[in-house]
Amino acid sequence: MCDETRIRNAVLGALRQPLVIAGLDPNDIDNDFDILGSGIIDSLAFVDLLLAVEAELGSQLELELLDFDDVTSLGALMRILHRILVPA
């Protein structure tokens, strides 16, 4: 099962450390939070996020065709991941 709540928890779980380092409380993060624009993740943190989400959801994400310009917020990322994991 890959509902949005599970995806959200997986993403926030992976982001917990960068968020805390940036002085943010993961519990206060809402869907409008700008993941990439906020500067809390660099290349390595993104890899950790990617691998953590994949481990949590139990499948490898095929992100190579993903337009990350659309990843304007946590909510947008979750919708994209949901679309990948649960194709229409």
Next chain:
Amino acid sequence: MTGIRPVELSDIEEIAALYERVARSGTNVVPQGLAEQFARYVFDHPWADAELPSLVFETARDGIVGFIGSHVRHVRVGGERIRAVCSGQLVSDRDRANPTVGPLLLRALIGGDQDLTFTDGASPLVRDIWCRFGGAVLYPESLSWVRVLRPSAAASHRLLARYNSDRLRTASRPVMSMLDRGAEHWTKPSPPSEQLRSSILHPGDYVQLYQRLCNDFGRVEVDWDTPFVDWLMEELRHLPSRGELVCKAFHRSGKPVGYYVALVEKAKVARLLELTALPADVGVVLDHLLEDVWSAGASALQGRLEPSLFEPVARRGSLIVPSERVLFHAKQAELLAEVRHHHRISRFAGEWWMGHHTEQFVENRGPRGRASASWIDSAVVHGS
């Protein structure tokens, strides 16, 4: 179209511009020759393989914002041919791409149809990403040994490198030479214990000797052929920033015992790309190399710390220093284990020598109209 796709010939100018912005001058002024060099390395060499392509990351808004080079290498494991790729230049545009581009390009390349992926010019950041994707760092190959020959010249070369001033370098040379002459007693390498007969190592000779001498060492070997070695040596001959290519074979009683391939330049650090010899003759071939490099006026000799070289270089007063990381990735764990212990893939087979970020692209190569230049020698990912 947005996302990752195989590179096309029509992308080359855009890739060169991206590379100039990210890894060279930081400007949009692309020197003549850079794009041609990319085209040669990506498309126009004997082992180019459309099934194992270099990749670009393209966005609808900004075009190509990321690139990773795929340099196909023919490799044998225990006599059986496998598909291998040397992962080359990894660049992403900090201003136009987000931190996802570099890792996604790397993962896509590693996930290609090849059995083995490696690189020999990786930064610590790329090492970290690579290892998270299941790759491994090779030691001691990620260390370098340095035999200092002319300490003042070596020190000034290193210190003046940041100013990039030929005038300053030229002006300081007489003083450094005087100091180094005074130190010769301690720094001049000992002559070889045995004078071996030497000859020029031509591409065909290299292929033969690699096979003949290599069988004593490792099961994971490059499956060289003369056209590719010819191409490789031709490219290495036209890298002014790296010095002159010197390739020598050594013989005893008419039988080959070893060879080396090195880049040598007066008053600068000479670089060893490969030294292969019969186990008992590694030391004497290294002595010949040191003697040649000394005679050429180099300030030091530097090479990758291959296991077979450890004892010989340690006994010749060399320093051991951290270097560009040598990384491997294999889809099969058994292959990765084999590589760790039994590989013979030197810098000559890698991408370390390419030096794209160091070339000035000022000299034409002649009839083929190719500029004498190359690109970067270490992977760059933004966001570090």
